[in-house]
Structures are given as C-alpha cells and as structure tokens.
Amino acid sequence: MSRRLHIEVFRYNPLDPESKPHMQSFYVNEYDSMTLFIALNIIRDQHDPTLQFDFCCRAGICGSCGMVINGRPGLACHTQTKDLPEHIVLHPLPVFKLIGDLSVDTGVWFRDAGTRIEAWVHNDHDSFDPTQEEARMENALANEIFELDRCVECGCCIAACGTARMRTDFLGAASIARVARFYLDPRDERNVENYYEVIGNDQGVFGCMGLLACEDVCPKHIPLQDQLGIMRRMLALHSVKGILPKALIEKLAHKGCCHENHKS
C-alpha cells in the first residue's frame, strides 16, 4: 500500500514585508519511482501555486534543485521518496542568497568564486586563432580533467561545509576542485606560485577543516577529498620552500602527490 507523505516545507518570501519564516505541511500520496521533485510539483499544482523551488533538467544535470532534505543537502530530482521516511522536512540551502521558500541564488555565488579563483585557462597567447590545430592531449589526462569538470554547481557541498557556513569568504570544495582542474591542464601556464596566490590562504585550502561533508553530499561523486588533499599538500610544500632542505621537500612531494604535471 502506498504511503501518504507528510512534506514540511520552509516558507518565506524576503520580498514581502508581511512574510514571516515558517514551516508549512503538505500531504501527498506516494507512488512508484516518485522523486522529491515530482512531489513538489504535485504540491505546486494541487495545493499551493505560490511555492518557490528551482528546477530545469529534472535529471541531475543542471544543478538547480539543490535543497536541504531532512537535514542533508541533495538534489530534489535525484532523490526518490522511497529512500526517505514518511515525514520529509525541506529547507533552502544555507550560505546562498534566499530568493524565496526553497529557491536560492547559487549563480551569483559561483560567479563570484569563479572570478576570485580566475577559473579560465591562462596563457600568453594574445588572441584566439580558430584556424590553428587543436592542442593534443593524452586521453588519460583529458579524462582526469573531465572528472573534475563534471561539477554542476548545485551548491550542495558548499551548504554542507562548516567553514562556508561560518565564513562567507570561504571558497569551498567546488572552487578548490576547479583550481585543481586548471592545475592539471597543460594549456594553463600558471605556476604553483600563481595558484598559491589564488587559494593558498584561509579563504582557500588552509581554511578547510577537512571533515569532508562536501564529498559525502556531492551528487556527482566528485573526488573532492583527493583534490583538497593534493592542493593543500602542494601549496603547503610550496610555502615552506626555502625553509626546509630541498631534498626533504622533494621526498615529501613525491610521497603524497598523485598529480603528475609540468608545473612547479
């Protein structure tokens, strides 16, 4: 027999001076393969057309439908109600600007982070020549870069991060993994010093407390833990260059770093 779900939703419209933050209960009959996204659509269609939440692809691709589901950030379209208890509590993702109810503005946050980490290939070429042959890249390296490029900027890892919750200037795991992607890319001619300037501080790798909630909630299973470790180790070794003997630095670098690239 199908369950009757009790879905409790955070309601608040910051643009309405009369609106006060509160929780509202809705009841929906569950059916096979129902996702939370479908349940929310039923609520909006049949109970309250003013309910705000975001979606676009319904397939875990656009990253729009992130929300806190029973205390854990996740994608509504990626979450089947059968995996949740009968009582489901939904909040908007923290850290990001609230638009209303379950809808937040992740775009402004990621745009700002992308600007701060300079998330583009840096090189000396003055202009783009469309007639030039494409730069060749080994398949294995291209796959390694692609693995980090799968981020859909849903914001779940940022919302789950204790540091990001406490400090609005923290770049978060998604941004650090993005820097790691450029560090791997041979077309990006920045050296370790350049990356250090971008994330070798408290807003970047040294602000991370390493509890790894980010990787636990990432719906794309991006290896955030590895990237945080690799970047932190590489930049920490860079910061003690000139203090520790060269041979010891080389030994430590060889021991822990699995990224092989030309940058030093």
Ligand code: SF4
């Ligand atoms: S490991 Fe670092 S980035 Fe990930 S959730 Fe913890 S503090 Fe945030």
Ligand code: SF4
């Ligand atoms: S790293 Fe994962 S959780 Fe974080 S924004 Fe990208 S897809 Fe979402």
Ligand code: FES
């Ligand atoms: S609607 Fe696109 S990820 Fe959920």
